[in-house]
Each structure stands twice: as structure tokens, then as C-alpha cells.
Amino acid sequence: MxxxxxxxxxxxxxxxxxxxxxxxxxxxxxxxxxxxxxxxxxGGLNYGDSKLFKEWFPKLSELGINTIAEAISLYWSADDLNRRNFWAYWSNHINKIRYEVPxxxxxxxxxxxxxxxxxxxxxxxxxxxxxxxxxxxxxxxxxQGDYGLFQCEKPCCYELFHNRIFIDKMISNMNNDEFAVQEDDIPHCPKCGSYMTKNLRVDNTFVExxxxxxxxxxxxxxxxxxxxxxxxxxxxxxxxxxxxxxxxxxxxxxxxxxxxxxxxxxxxxxxxxxxxxxxxxxxxxxxxxxxxxxxxxx
CATH class of the missing domain: 3.40.50.1220 (TPP-binding domain)
Known part of the structure; x- marks a missing residue:
């Protein structure tokens, strides 16, 4: 109560x-x-800061997206139509916040x-x-989860996977003009082969x-x-x-x-x-x- x-x-x-x-x-x-x-x-990680967003995501800023909060809403979930763009955003988002920011x-x-x-x-x-x-x-x-981890999208198991190697691969090979990762770089679950996703509490598929x-x-x-x-x-x-x-x-x-x-x-x-x-x-x-x-x- x-x-x-x-x-x-x-x-x-x-x-x-x-x-x-x-x-x-x-x-x-x-x-x-x-x-x-x-x-x-x-400390500076303000999801409503338009200046920070423009610095980190100039391509998306040109498209009229102004803040990290707006981008998260736009790329919140993945499907067969947007998966390459979804991972273009999230690989960069996670890399900036989880790995680059001290x-x-x-x-x-x-x-x-x-x-x-x-x-x-x-x-x-x-x-x-x-x-x-x-x-x-x-x-x-x-x-609520961890930006440094991925999970099976289904999920097929309760195991979590450190994602640095997946993040680095997607970013290094991505098409910046299209703001899309390569199809072959999209992470798949090592256990069942299904797509992986970010390990955040979203719905009942969250591996908690x-x-x-x-x-x-x-x-x-x-x-x-x-x-x-x-x-x-x-x-x-x-x-x-x-x-x-x-x-x-x-x-x-x-x-x-x-x-x-x-x-x-x-x-x-x-x-x-x-x-x-x-x-x-x-x-x-x-x-x-x-x-x-x-x-x-x-």
C-alpha cells in the first residue's frame, strides 16, 4: 500500500x-x-537534449528527429521492414551510451x-x-535490463549475451547513407538462430x-x-x-x-x-x- x-x-x-x-x-x-x-x-546523458542528439546522430537530425527520446520511440521495436534501420539506431545508441561514454x-x-x-x-x-x-x-x-546485453527475441532461453562484438560489427559495416546495418550483421541467438534484441524490460518476453x-x-x-x-x-x-x-x-x-x-x-x-x-x-x-x-x- x-x-x-x-x-x-x-x-x-x-x-x-x-x-x-x-x-x-x-x-x-x-x-x-x-x-x-x-x-x-x-551528468550529460539527457535524452531530451537536441544538441547532444544532433552531435551523435546527424543523419537522423536531418530527417527531423530531434532527441534521443524521439528516436527511441521511432525505433522501439523491430520487424521485417525496419530491422536494418532499427539496428542502425540501436547499435549506435548502445555504443555511445554503454561503451563510449565514461x-x-x-x-x-x-x-x-x-x-x-x-x-x-x-x-x-x-x-x-x-x-x-x-x-x-x-x-x-x-x-530493468542492461544496454550491454542482448537476449533471444522469442526468448528460447534465459541466457543473456554480451553484445560488444555484435555492436562493433554492425557499426563498422553499416551503410551510413541509408542509416542501415548489413543484413548479415543483424544479431541472431546462438541457441536457436532467431533474432536477438536488446535486453530491456519491454513486455513479457524480457529475460529478467x-x-x-x-x-x-x-x-x-x-x-x-x-x-x-x-x-x-x-x-x-x-x-x-x-x-x-x-x-x-x-x-x-x-x-x-x-x-x-x-x-x-x-x-x-x-x-x-x-x-x-x-x-x-x-x-x-x-x-x-x-x-x-x-x-x-x-
Whole structure:
């Protein structure tokens, strides 16, 4: 059951909020991080950035597509008519975001803040940024998929396949004028020969089992924290999939005897009235906030 009722704003002076956040983090026995798309966006991976899209996809920009979000919508699924163009987009998208982009500053700063603390991470992001920044993959629950993996389109099995070799081949041989990969380069499942696809939670064909192995560790972390001070740090989580992080974090905060929710969000910093006394809402750029916390903490 999720918290409902009147939503309130609880945002005093920014520096006062930073000071409080640092104090809560220092005193915490457990820190649970919930990260959404806003965290990566604050580091430059903004799917609504037309300038970034034009730099990365000049050919598509000429066709009137303006952002990564628009391109994802256009090339969301593949069929026999668009498969070569579908993979032209996704091979480049995955290559840019999963392989070319280095660890972003918000993740690096967050690592500095948390490296000596008992922490766990749940994220809807699929860009691999937490791993790039140095976080232990055993302390990350990422149930939505991974840009670095492919799966059988059917699927015929629950196995996932690292995709770097497929990505490199498609990009190196693609027809840039047509924005289409070569037919022979389209990836096929090594098990059954069917087409492969990106490993993202789209529908009931999503191969989720390998991503769920840390779910019990996430649950255990929350349960174990009941005996100590828990700080929940929510970063850039909106309402695309609120049932994964946003609403559960509110519920945990409500039920936990000694928890504080730090919600950092430019667009949706509000919390329900029921947990306002146990929450710290910061409506500011996530990169700036984490850097300020790091600077004051260290």
C-alpha cells in the first residue's frame, strides 16, 4: 500500500539542506540509493537534449528527429521492414551510451560519498554507469535490463549475451547513407538462430532472471536496516516507473522506525504529508547537490 494524501513541499534554504544531508549520511548505519534517469541526465546523458542528439546522430537530425527520446520511440521495436534501420539506431545508441561514454561526474561523486558507508543501490537505469564509477555489482539491483546485453527475441532461453562484438560489427559495416546495418550483421541467438534484441524490460518476453538475483539482497538490506539508522537517497526518480523506487521508498520511510528520505529531484521533489517530518526535499541539479555533499562530507 503506497502513501497517498496531500503532497507538501519541504524545501528550506539550499545550504541548510546540504548541511542536513551531510549529517544524516554521516550518522547513517545503512544507506539505500534509488537512482532514476535524472541522475544520468545531470551528468550529460539527457535524452531530451537536441544538441547532444544532433552531435551523435546527424543523419537522423536531418530527417527531423530531434532527441534521443524521439528516436527511441521511432525505433522501439523491430520487424521485417525496419530491422536494418532499427539496428542502425540501436547499435549506435548502445555504443555511445554503454561503451563510449565514461563514468559521469554524478556517479563518481556519489562513489566518493558512499565508498566507506554500508550501502545498497536500486536503479532503473540500464547504462552501466554505477559499474563504471567503481560500485560493486553485488550491491546493485537493476531490474530493468542492461544496454550491454542482448537476449533471444522469442526468448528460447534465459541466457543473456554480451553484445560488444555484435555492436562493433554492425557499426563498422553499416551503410551510413541509408542509416542501415548489413543484413548479415543483424544479431541472431546462438541457441536457436532467431533474432536477438536488446535486453530491456519491454513486455513479457524480457529475460529478467539474471537481473533479479540481487533482489533478495536488496530486501535483506532493508530488513536488516530496521535495527539501525537508514538514509534513503533518491536521485532523479520521476513517474515513468514509480512502483520500482519512488513509491517503495516512501513506504519504507513511513514504516521504518529510524529512516530519513533525501529526495533530490528538479521536477518532482515533493513528498506525501505523512512522511514530511522524515524527509529532506532538494529541488536542484543533482550533479551540484552530490558535489556539495561530497565537498562538505570529506
Amino acid at each position: 503506497f502513501l497517498r494524501g496531500r503532497i507538501i513541499m519541504s524545501m528550506p534554504d539550499y545550504l541548510e539542506n546540504i548541511t542536513k544531508a551531510v549529517k544524516f549520511i554521516k550518522e547513517a548505519d545503512y544507506i539505500l540509493v534509488g537512482a532514476g534517469a535524472g541522475l544520468s541526465a545531470s 563514468a559521469l561526474k554524478p556517479y563518481l561523486y556519489l562513489f566518493e560519498v558512499l565508498k566507506s558507508k554500508n550501502h545498497f543501490i536500486i536503479t532503473t537505469n540500464v547504462d552501466g554507469q554505477f559499474i563504471k564509477a567503481g560500485f560493486n555489482k553485488e550491491k546493485i539491483f537493476a531490474p 532472471a539474471p537481473h533479479m538475483k540481487n533482489q533478495n539482497d536488496y530486501i535483506d538490506f532493508v530488513n536488516n536496516s530496521m535495527n539501525g539508522k537508514l538514509v534513503l537517497i533518491e536521485l532523479g526518480v520521476g513517474f515513468n516507473t514509480p512502483v520500482i523506487i519512488r513509491w517503495p521508498f516512501e513506504r519504507i520511510t513511513s514504516r521504518h522506525p529510524n529512516a530519513v528520505l533525501i529526495r533530490i529531484n528538479m521536477d518532482y521533489p515533493e513528498v506525501p504529508q505523512e512522511i514530511s517530518s522524515k524527509s529532506l526535499c532538494i529541488s536542484n541539479n543533482i550533479l551540484k547537490v552530490i558535489n556539495d555533499i561530497k565537498t562538505k562530507k570529506i
